[in-house]
Amino acid sequence: MLKSLLFRLVLVISLGSATLPAVAQVPLATPADTTLNKYQTPAGAAKKAWYKGKLVRASLVPALLITYGAITAQGNAGINRETRTFVRQQFRPVSTRFDDALLLAPYAELGLVALAGVESRSDRINTLLVIAKAEAIMLASVFAVKSLSGETRPNGSDNLSFPSGHTAQAFLAASIVHTEFRDKSQWYGVGAYTIATSVAALRMINDKHWQSDVVAGAGFGILSAHLAYLTHRNRWGRQPRLLRETSFSPTYVPGGGMGLGLVWRPRR
Numbered sequence: 001m002l003k004s005l006l007f008r009l010v011l012v013i014s015l016g017s018a019t020l021p022a023v024a025q026v027p028l029a030t031p032a033d034t035t036l037n038k039y040q041t042p043a044g045a046a047k048k049a050w051y052k053g054k055l056v057r058a059s060l061v062p063a064l065l066i067t068y069g070a071i072t073a074q075g076n077a078g079i080n081r082e083t084r085t086f087v088r089q090q091f092r093p094v095s096t097r098f099d100d101a102l103l104l105a106p107y108a109e110l111g112l113v114a115l116a117g118v119e120s121r122s123d124r125i126n127t128l129l130v131i132a133k134a135e136a137i138m139l140a141s142v143f144a145v146k147s148l149s150g151e152t153r154p155n156g157s158d159n160l161s162f163p164s165g166h167t168a169q170a171f172l173a174a175s176i177v178h179t180e181f182r183d184k185s186q187w188y189g190v191g192a193y194t195i196a197t198s199v200a201a202l203r204m205i206n207d208k209h210w211q212s213d214v215v216a217g218a219g220f221g222i223l224s225a226h227l228a229y230l231t232h233r234n235r236w237g238r239q240p241r242l243l244r245e246t247s248f249s250p251t252y253v254p255g256g257g258m259g260l261g262l263v264w265r266p267r268r
Helices: 002-019 054-071 079-090 098-102 105-115 124-149 165-181 186-205 211-230
Strands: 246-252 258-264
Touching: 054 211, 079 186, 079 211, 098 165, 098 186, 105 124, 105 165, 105 186, 124 165, 124 211, 165 186, 165 211, 186 211
Parallel strands: none
Antiparallel strands: 246 258
16 A cells, blocks of 8 residues: 555656756856956947047037138138128227236136136146146147238238137137036036137227137137147046156165155156
8 A cells, every 4th residue: 555655656746747847057147347348349349430539529610710710811802801891880999908808717717616616627737737738739829820821910010910819818718618617517618608709809899800810719729728638648637647657755864864765667
């Protein structure tokens, strides 16, 4: 009796296990190492076309402004004279230094916003480095073109009309304000560019520049700021390269005395 019962139990277990579907063994996927792969270019990813690069995107608008200014210069088209006539009809001949006062107003905005506690895109040291580089690019390019073009001012005072240096300076500063605070609010840039546009308008109202001069000047200013950012190696939040490669340590001088050791590791 017991043997018959055990035989039946084994038979039931065997038949039941035969009817159950086999469960596939699925290996667990190994999570990707995001630390190592975060900055790697995915395999097979297509490279961006040259016209989608940072340099092209940064220089497109300034190049259009400079090209328009060069094409519509005094000797090439009558639109300058037509615009000058329109401006003189709308505004009485004036001689004001208000455009000189507004020249660096965007930089004043930059300082006031920073003092108010608004975090800029780059730290103060790097901001000053970018400003210095942009100013050097702008001054060198603007005055070189002024000397080569020999464009006479509308009031006939000299032959340094094209492009407008005041306008280039104002738009350079406005472009830096826009770049530093655009992640916080676009209105900072709108305010800075409004000031720069006012400088350009006043240069024409004061009969110091043709419209082609101020349009090209805006292009030179914006382009100088963009080139300064594109060529800046000490990116936001990082120490300047000289500080990263320099270390100080206290040292003991034989004979009694303390000193300070300097170690500098130059890199190529």
